[in-house]
Amino acid sequence: MTQTFDVIIIGAGAAGLMCAATAGYRGRSVLVLDNAKKAGRKILISGGGRCNFTNINVAPNNYLCSNPHFVKSALARYPSSNFIELVERHGIEYHQRDHGQLFCNDNAKQIVDMLLTECDWAAVNIRLRSEISSIQQLDEQSFEVQAAGQSYQASSLVIATGGLSMPKLGASPFGYQIAEQFGLKLLPTRAGLVPFTWHSEQKQRFEALSGIAVPCCITAACGNQFSEALLFTHRGLSGPAILQISNYWQAGEAIHINLLPKQDALALLEQVLLQHPKQNLKNTLSQWLPKRLVEALFDQAQLAKALNQLGHGERDSIAKQLNDWQITMNGTEGYRTAEVTLGGVDTNELSSKTMQATKVKGLYFIGEVMDVSGWLGGYNFQWAWASGVACGLDC
Structure with a gap:
């Protein structure tokens, strides 16, 4: 009936x-x-x-x-x-x-x-x-x-x-x-509001950072920007900033990550260079970011150098990596973990x-x-x- x-x-x-x-x-x-x-x-x-x-x-x-x-x-x-x-x-x-x-x-x-x-x-x-x-x-x-x-x-x-x-x-x-x-x-x-996944070579380099979270400002190729936490996982990048930007990301596009939001990385480096010229780069950067992240982002030989051994071009390049780390992810986790x-x-x-x-x-x-x-x-x-x-x- x-x-x-x-x-x-x-x-x-x-x-x-x-x-x-x-x-x-x-x-x-x-x-x-x-x-x-x-x-x-x-x-x-x-x-x-x-x-x-x-x-x-x-x-x-x-x-x-x-x-x-x-x-x-x-x-x-x-x-x-x-x-x-x-x-x-x-x-x-x-x-x-x-x-x-x-x-x-x-x-x-x-x-x-x-x-x-x-x-x-x-x-x-x-x-x-x-x-x-x-x-x-x-x-x-x-x-x-x-x-x-x-x-x-x-x-x-x-x-x-x-x-x-x-x-x-x-x-x-x-x-x-x-x-x-x-x-x-x-x-x-x-899939939207979803974590990103590593390429295989990125996974090898960054997998050990799983569990590290840092504040950041992240920008998509289209210009949309979010300032929130970034989380490293075994599979890729997550955290509120990543979930937000995933809505605006298209496959193959690089994302721009400012690891020192609201700070000028080059000015910070120059300031420490004046005060502690013989301090090595690793100890300098580890004041601002987790040591494991610093070790993954930069070459070990470069990290061992004293600040006064770094040329202008080298300092510029390091600062750019801190204020505008550009990375192209493999893809997203898909609908399995997507929130929308x-x-x-x-x-x-x-x-x-x-x-x-x-x-x-x-x-x-x-x-x-x-x-x-x-x-x-x-x-x-x-x-x-x-x-x-x-x-x-x-x-």
Whole structure:
């Protein structure tokens, strides 16, 4: 027997649950379907288990989208202050870290529980372990979804299935397939907010630095720049600065790393040369950077030289390596560890106010499945909340 609802939402993640509660509070009968055993799996592991649920400094320029104006409407209608109010109403204690990032004091489960409570209060039906076998549009007023041997119908269908990042959490191309089924354009996808991997010769040289973290300023070939921590790993480079720049990096491009941000390396060298001309280069550089990193970056014979044995050209070259270390990485870790998926459903196919497909009445896409990706630091969750609310107020 077919069960009928006003709205069917596919995906019980951040955007799907937010949309469900919003639509439910409008008096819409809402069904959320997901093939997972638990709702909000990506929320549960985010922020080291504490969920960086938003950022106090959200602005449109924190997002990558082929149509940069697309995000403005939803973000303006549901700013981060609205979500913070919701968190506070549920008595969830939180704290602020660098760059305006907000985290739960306790754990990420509090955010999932809050969303599930809101859905419960809004009389939303949530059915997990429900694998979708087919979706079709019956007419201009209704869609039919077959899931786990059941048949459901609704006048509004919301796709909130996320992207390809973290397949171990159940990520799949399902949302893209639905978009294609209904004739919507997709933009090429790739892993975002993701660590870089070494070439084999780089691995040999830098692998021993695994675990070392240093502050840096990193710049992509396109000019985008981030000042945060850089982390060396067995497999390559990671840390917030790398994850941020990965969104702007194209294969084969060099990245520029300033290992002494806000400092002029040449001026520092000249200053020490005046004060301690016989101090060797290794001891000099080890005042500013971890010794193991210094040994990996520079030739041993050069490091053994006293500062007054280095010519002008040599000092210039050393300073350039410190302020503008240029390195071309092999690639990225890919979707396995990526926090987001870049690309997806073309936003030119959607209404920026409601997230409804302009060609297909009653069909909506929200969250990561579309071509909107935020910076690291709570921006992607804020897009999930904002796009979910925008859709929930219309669907």
